[in-house]
Amino acid sequence: MDESALPGERPAAVALRLAEAKARTIGALSPSSLVIGCDQVAALDGACLGKPGGHEQAVAQLKAMRGRDVVFHTALALLNTASGALQLADVPTIVHFRDYGEGEIERYLELERPYDCAGSAKIEGLGIALVERVTNDDPSALIGLPLVRLTTMLRREGVAVIR
Secondary structure, eight states: OOOOOOTTOOHHHHHHHHHHHHHHHHHTTOTTOEEEEEEEEEEETTEEEOOOOSHHHHHHHHHHHTTSEEEEEEEEEEEETTTOOEEEEEEEEEEEEOOOOHHHHHHHHHHHOOTTSGGGOOTTTGGGGGEEEEEOSOTTGGGTOOHHHHHHHHHHTTOOSOO
16 A cells, blocks of 8 residues: 555645555455554654655654654544444654764664654654653554554444453
8 A cells, every 4th residue: 555645635634544544445354343444654844754664764764853843643543344434533642852863873773673664763662762752642642553542432333342
């Protein structure tokens, strides 16, 4: 699936579109199911930072983010394939990166190889050492699956999360 932003598409809209597309793709194979789709897009100054794909792009992203606030839009889609009902949510997380050095960037990339992560930020690993603070309403969102929001959506579908 091409995860590129469409012309003029804002980062949150990209994440929401991709999360919905993923849910619908799996939903087509899963009748009478609840299907979860997720995607995450990092935004710096309103522009999408995609998955770097390689070392040079990751270095450029990490240099651009140091000492700055980056918004990670974690989009969640819950599709009820029986009813066709779709719930969508964007759960933004503001990450303030500290002013780390080039040696730290190189060592981090060598150890983590986060080339498939939005903004080269693998926060669940050593990427957390590049961070000064995190602000959001759902601590699991930054890892890629906003569980607080998901449990709310599941309850709306009649799923008892705690039985």
